[in-house]
Amino acid sequence: MNASVIIFYIIAAFILGAGILAVTTRKIFRSAIWLLFSLIGIASLYFWMQVEFVAAVQIVVYVGGIVVLIIFSIFLTQKSGDEMPKPLKNRSIFSALAVLFGFAFTFNLIKQYGFKQIESTPFEVKVSDIGNQMLSTTEHGFVLPFEVVSILLLAAMIGCIVIAMKVKHNEQ
């Protein structure tokens, strides 16, 4: 047991505990805050795996963007002090069973597969490499998905404005 292993177990327990509380607590604002902690834990797992760029993107986009958006929409639509109604007993029992069986099945598959790890080449993610490969037009470049995603973001932005726009009724 060295320090890296212990840190991994702490991060894993933090992610899973915060995630389970986020889906089971009955106050909706607390649920959003637990989701925030779970996402921060995932960012620290990326730091642990030494992909600092993805960790930074995770913090900026999820913690700074999506969770803030979720909290805004909670304040716009809910009384955040109230408790949500309990889920039906049958539903929670059967979904817990389905989830447990699915987890056991999947984890059994993963355990038996036996991944062959490659230790020889070191794994380092340089931001300049990411930028070069993102915009390169050669065989291993990602310029086409990059452009497609930018069009998708534009479409999502315009779509949000159109969906949430208030329609004025002036022609009476």
Next chain:
Amino acid sequence: MSEITVTHILFVSTALFFTGMYGLFTRRNMITMLMSVELILNSVNINFVAFNKYLYPGKLDGVFFTIFVITIAAAEAAVAIAIIINLYRSHHSIDVEDASELKY
């Protein structure tokens, strides 16, 4: 157990995936269902990065997939929240049981 292998990380991401799935099954409030979907997407991102780091350390494809998934998740959350706010305006509730006009 003295070293972390890819199986350990896959255990974490699988548990997170099924946690999100439990939330998706039991919650009836649209915002909390959206939060569960975010947990599921994050578990998939952990998988991509772990496979890239431990199985194909010479390449960067997993990192790119993670970045694209994060982008698409942001777009999806924005559109979903616009839809939720619009639904709240017309139904005064964001419970999925109350929005059943298209059910039958």
